Amino acid sequence: MLVTKQQSDYAPPATEDPRMDEVARAVKRFGYQQDALIEVLHIAQRAFGYLDETLLTYIARQMKLPLGWVYGVASFYHFFSFEPPAEHNCVVCTGTACYVEGAQKILDLLEKEFGVKPGQVSADGRLSVTDFRCPGSCGQAPILVIDGELLGRETPESTIARIKQLLANDKQAKEVAP
């Protein structure tokens, strides 16, 4: 039988990556229901850190959805990212309470110190800055989340100090390692 290229392409591509298996298991767990796309994307992003073309193609084929559909949904929601994450991530809450308490000053100083605006990654790929609304800790505003750690009542200076410390620790660790 003649198998055209298109047909063979449409099967989910074979993969050795165990993280892909995790995604495949998730699709299966949701009974291949197409309406679970957002759940599957959450799981995929957790496993890979971001959503690249291979991964999105894999999901589309597993769930039998048009490619554009998957991309359209993933790009609609701010949580999903198509770029690899930086080594360190500093999330600054820009919700109303944090804004009122000076979150913009934190962002301004971050840009001045590290040259990174919200949504950007530093040139060396080590630090990304994200703005986010909101983790729901308004009583402790302004709020930061540095590498997953939730921090309240921060100032521009304390933020810079924390990040410098973080970057310096890496350097030390690298110097010790070899």
Place this chain on the structure above:
Amino acid sequence: MSVITLTLNGEMISGLTGQTLLEVIREHGVELPTLCHLEGISERGGCRLCMVEVNGRMTAACVTKANEGMHVNTHTEKLQNYRRMILELLFAERNHVCAVCVMNGHCELQSVAAAQGMDSVRYDYLSPELPMDASHKRFVLDHNRCILCTRCLRVCDEVEGAHTWELKGRGIHSMVITDLNGPWGESPSCTSCGKCVQVCPTGALYDQGSTVAEMEKKHDFLPWILGGRGKKEWNW
């Protein structure tokens, strides 16, 4: 289907249950401007040009079912003013430079603006930096002229059945894309049927090689196909 009676601009008119207000209004010879609406594909209700006042409240005629006893006004001063404002917003959103556009003279946005008396744009032109995609061997996509009406998405999904087109992002950053945001020419799902190009109201989609004012579009094929397939007029 039963007959319903409603008031259109002070006159009693009749329509059928299930019809949209837009259908009823146009049947009675009152012209409403539209951009995202296209007969033969689903309604979107996005461009808001067909806004009318129903019992004093504004609603888009294309997505509102005609109901018994509705009082509909289509051309109040406020509505006319809002329509011009919406057109100004569209012209300010992207880089609509009619003079150097392939669709100059045939463009729906251009002619709706002229018809509605939109003589200038008071808002800041946003002048976004937008790419063009000329990777397809037959067609070109120019985001500068796109008004995000999504006719291309709908015709591709509903008539051609390929679902090549999608929207990416949201809000002011929305863009039409093919598949995973790759070059159109490399789209694995595109059948190059060209329906999207023909239904596009502006110069966002056009034939390779056309130059200023050369591109014209025809969407007569839609009722033809939809009558044949959808309404099962082709019985062989």
Place this chain on the structure above:
Amino acid sequence: MNRSELFNMAQVEQERQAKLRFRILSCASTPCLSAGSQDVFNALQTAVTEHGLNAEVDVVASGCNGLCSHGPVVRIQTGDAPDDIYEFVTPEIARQIVARYADENGADVSEHLIPADAPFFAKQQRIVLGNSGRIDQEDIEGYIARGGYTALAHVLREMAPEQVCDAINQSGLRGRGGAGYPTGLKWQLVRKAPSNKKYVVVNCDEGDPGAYMDRTILESDPHRLLEGMAIAGYAVGADQGYIFVRGGYPGAEKRLNQLERVIRMAEKHGLLGGRVMDSNFSFRIDIRLGAGAFVCGEETALMLSIMGKRAQPVPRPPYPAQRGLWGAPTLLNNVETFANIVPIILNGADWYANIGTEKSKGTKVFALAGKVVNGGLIEVPMGMTLREIIYDIGGGIRDGHEFKAAQTGGPSGGCIPAQHLDSPVDYESMKALGSIMGSGGLIVLDDTSCMVDVARFFMEFCVDESCGKCVPCRVGTMQMLRQLEKICNGSATMQDLEILEELCEMVRETSLCGLGQSAPNPVLSTLRHFRDEYEAHILERRCPAGVCKMDQVPVMELAEELPRRMRSASGQKEVA
């Protein structure tokens, strides 16, 4: 689990707790975590072990006590005496607290003890938050010991579905998501909609940037939500519920796992799932994740998101009560609304209808934040004045500044100035003042805030959150933002203000969904109450609060300004 098993379980847990010397509830909700409450919790556990009290003392990670600005907060329950609540607890203080309760001669920790009559607590009426901070975040026993699931038991045995809808209707409860639609009416609509399949959805996406009521209720007292949803399911004839909850925010994963465990726990005890409490009623609850889109506050967008699609609202009608999820009639309420159901059933519709004002019944939870002394999660009867909320509960403005405005309703709401501080807080009064009740964000602004800048902040948010489907919202918000930016940087003229006002009206009237229709509200309300600030920016070229940079000039003045700028730039170069 049937009715008698439920009561038995409650009794066992009550007796167990009664035998303890004391219980320590350490707040583990997000604000306290950001203040370091995990370390406090660890210190408490270690200290209890060191005192050899493991068998006699509970150390529990609890939900929110409300006083988030003073976190970490620790609550001590000692028998029948009123609870002691400690603020600003550090690991060291935590050890001292344990020592104090273990042995009367321990160090004095009263400095951190909040007086029992502190107005922050005394002026509140905690119904929705009744269990919050008083029970373990997860364990079902604690909830059942406080009467949990008896409302569901009662409903299933004693009430017909219509009676439940009627009771909710009689209570006068209105939707707490913002618009204030009568909850009972909505339930009746779904109940009457003809369909074999119906759904109950709770919106816990909470996109308002500055509000965290819903997440906190979900964290602090999750079983109450499940019970409320099950009652709703029974009343409207649905067998499937969805909790639409935000994923992806920092700490979300832990919360989601917790919620998942809570649902499984309720299923394990037969309080959810097939044949609930041995009745003929079945009700499953699943979690669906949001991924960061404020527009999901619009019900049609929310349902699209649950169905895994781009959350672009579709025109109504049809309303979700007619055609919702997968075309089936769907009941959609927010967390706080569902959290009100259990107390209404337990105490009766009349009891509830006696709280609040004529048209706004019951209590409202607010996330009080901004420039107040006491920020946090509060619950007050409807009709309390803003002044009482801000000055009595909130303790007034910090650092000797002047109150300027209260922002309610987030990006869809508005700002209420000082002259209206004595207005009662209810749906109608807020609307009359040009704001909305909203879901409960309440941000207090002082004289260091520029109201034009606040309007600009919210418009930036709306631009970011517009789904892009309809032109007025997609481009109109962007153009409004442009005008506001011009006002804030000094380049605006009075004509720009006119353009802005005209756009506000157009976007409000022609947008497809609630997001666009309400996007101009922050501008309209600040224009209404603080027009002088707008005019100072434009006519006098100054920002009265000193927030805006004002470093640009109107186009007309560029003829002089541009050559000057260029000369100074090239002059600097020559010097360098």
Place this chain on the structure above:
Amino acid sequence: MMAKKKEANTKIRLATAWLGGCSGCHMSFLDLDEQLLDLFAAADLVYSPIADIKEFPPNVDVTLVEGAVANVDHLELAQQIRANSKIVVSFGDCAVTGNVTSLRNRLGVDDLLTAVYHEGPGNLPRGGEVDKVMPALLPKVLPLHQVIPVDATIPGCPPDPERIWTAVSALLAGKEATLPEKMRMFG
């Protein structure tokens, strides 16, 4: 003698100005051909790029402005025009919409100058062009009505003579220059 002077005084004082545009609108204006005779029977041309008049005169009745506002000279002239004209008409798409002139708006002024004067053929030494050689460029090219109030518009790139005549003859007759739908199209 007296009669002749009086007659001259009753003529409409017409001006045309050329800001940031290609002069195509003026070419189209000249294409009015024999209608020009009718026009100048009723109007005096008191300022125009096609007439050698240095200063924009006072008390102008109608001024047709071609081109968008791209630099400070345009800005100053636009202000002079407004101050000295009863009726100001945006003449052609550049004045009405910014059109081709505004295509540069996607670039920053510095990048634009670099691209044109330094990266293009025949490199010039850097510096000086900003305020010695050429007038300072505005950050964005603007349509005329975003700089001064405008009373009427004649769209088109260029507007064809028919449109120009329809608008101008209406203005000369003291009527509003409202164009019919077909003549309102941009482009």
